[in-house]
Amino acid sequence: MTGKGAVSxxxxxxxxxxxxxxxxxxxREDERINVRAVESVERAKAVRSRHGADCILSDQHMPGQTGLQYLRSIREDGDEIPFILFTKTGDERxxxxxxxxxxxxxxxxRAIGDPSALLARKILSAVEHDRARRRAEQTDRKLRSVAEATDDALFIFSPDWxxxxxxNSAYETVFGQSTEEIRPDPQAFLEQVRSEDVDHVTEAMGRVSDGEAVRIEYRVERSAEIEAWVESRCIPVTDDSEEIEFISGFSRDITDRKYYEQSLVEKNERLERFASTVAHDLRNPLNVADGNLxxxxxxHDSPYLETCAGALARMDDLIDDLLSLAKEGSTIDELTPIAFESLVRSSRENVRSSEASIDVEESEVVRCDPGRTxxxxxxxFRNAVEHGGGDVTITAGVLDDxxxxxxxxxxDGRGIPPSEREAVFERGHTTSDHGTGFGLAIVDQIVAAHGWEIEVAEGSDVGARFEVTGVEFADDGWA
Structure with a gap:
């Protein structure tokens, strides 16, 4: 027999x-077994070099090199091929x-009897064990090669750490500590953690041991001069009985990201201060102009004065929108469960149109940053009024398909042509004589900050319809 199951x-x-x-x-005992028979060790070496073998079956007492001597030479070369000594003499030495x-x-x-069944069983068992060992070693080599190809420190701990x-070797780069130091003392990595963060890390370790997946950020001191930020993610892996078998995870250097985040916060703070100062300086003469108007x-009763009033009102809206863009950037505060109907009710109070109708058809509890939503x-709502007129009918509701x-x-206004639906979220884009072009850009920014998506569609009455998806409802496990 030849093929995958054959044993040589x-x-x-x-x-x-x-x-x-x-x-x-x-x-004859097992069709999977193919035997190549030779009369000496020297001949065996030549045949194996040419054809290979899955198992060696050897007598002990032979002229030239004995079976035991051949075994020793094979093992000295690091060769772990199954080797069965089949000899007539039971010599204890x-x-x-x-x-x-x-x-x-x-x-x-034995002198009498057929040992074929016993030999075949031992040969097949030894070969299968050897093949399983080599498969495991090959898998291990592949996994280790993958582990060594990443800059992340990959680890596997016992449930109690x-x-x-x-x-993997990336641990040394991330923590500034040799892997030889952590192998005999698995919790030695805590020596590298900044003292103020040790309690935070050990508390997280306890949560993982209790069965919780954890992601944390903390600082490590690689040396007296070098401090870095590290992110670690750990998951408890359970067996069939739901008992934690081991803890797996990775740690990575996020120093550059943390510095970028900090610089972004500082930049946004400077931008907000600048925008607030400019808005204050603009509003003073604007208030003077509005009062004199x-x-x-x-x-006097003049259409020019009405045009001037409209221009001043638009300037006031533009200042509000610019402040909104500069104030929050792309960040949101803590997410809070709140009824969608309540969000709509709070929003309509600031829409300048006594004639516009805003109806809520359905409501769910939404997890969001209420202020920014x-x-x-x-x-x-302002976009609908600006493009649909003061008496426009607005409908809001939830999507739950x-x-x-x-x-x-x-x-129920005039809608948005398909060719313009992507452009409406660009800053400064407007088709209204009264719009600033920033309203929908702000909407897009807030939606993106939540991790949601927004699309423009055609409403049921031909008007514009904005759909925000990816929202979490409280009854989906957020309550």
Missing amino acids: VLYINDDPELLELVSSRLE VASESISAGITDYVIQ QELHFI DLARTE IEALENL GDEDGFYVED
Whole structure:
């Protein structure tokens, strides 16, 4: 038999009759076994070099090199091929030395009886064990090569963090500590953690041991001069009985990201201060102009004064929108469960139109930053009024089709042509004489900060419809 299940046996014996007898019996005993028979160790070396073998079956007493001597030479080369000594004499010294040399099995050949069944069973068992070992080693090599190709420190700990099952060399770069230091003392990595963060890390370790997946950020001191930020993610891996079998995870250097985040916060703070200062300086003369305009309108009735009033109102809206863009950037505060209907009710109070109708058809409890979500809804409502007129009808509701939760705002105005639907979220884009072009850009920014998505569609009454998806409802496990 040839193929994946075949087992090639190299049988060595200087007795030609035994060579023929044992070979034929083994092949007859199990069709998977193929035997190549040779009369000496020297001949065996040549045959194995040319054809290979899965298992060696050898007599002990032969002219030239003995079976035990051949075994020793093979093991000295680091070769772990299954080797079974099949000999007529039960010599305790030979048996003991064979075990010391790394023999796979030792079988005494009896004068009477057929040992084929026993030999076949031992050969097949030894070969299968060897193949399983080599498969495991190959898998281990592949996994280690992958582990060494990453800059992340990969690790596997026991559930109590007392034993380290695996660590890759990237650990040294991330923590500034040799892997030789952590292997005998698995919790030695805590020595590298900044003292102010040790309690935070040990508390997180306890949570993982209790079955919780954890992601934390903390500082490590690689040396007296070098401090770095590290992110670690750990998951408890359980067995079939739901008992934690081991803890797996990785740690990575996030120093550059933390510095970038800090610089971004500082930049946003400077931008907010600058915008607030500019807005304050603009509003002072704007208030003066608006006050004098009111006085002029009491003495004169002129369409030019109405045009001037509209321009001042638009400047005021523009200042508000610019402040909104600069104030929050792309960040949101803590997410809070709140009824969608409540968000709509709060938003409509700031829409300048006594004639516009805003109805809520359905409501769910939404997890969001309420202040910024209200701001987004306000801008959607203002957009409907600006493009649909003061008497526009606006409808808001939730999307709950089982696949994509979210909410929508639509109006019965003139709608948005398909060719313009992507451009409406660009800053400064407007088709209204009264719009600033920043309202929908602010909406898009707030939606993105939540991790949601927004699309423009056609409303049921031809008007514009904005759909926000990816929203989490409280009844999906957020309550």
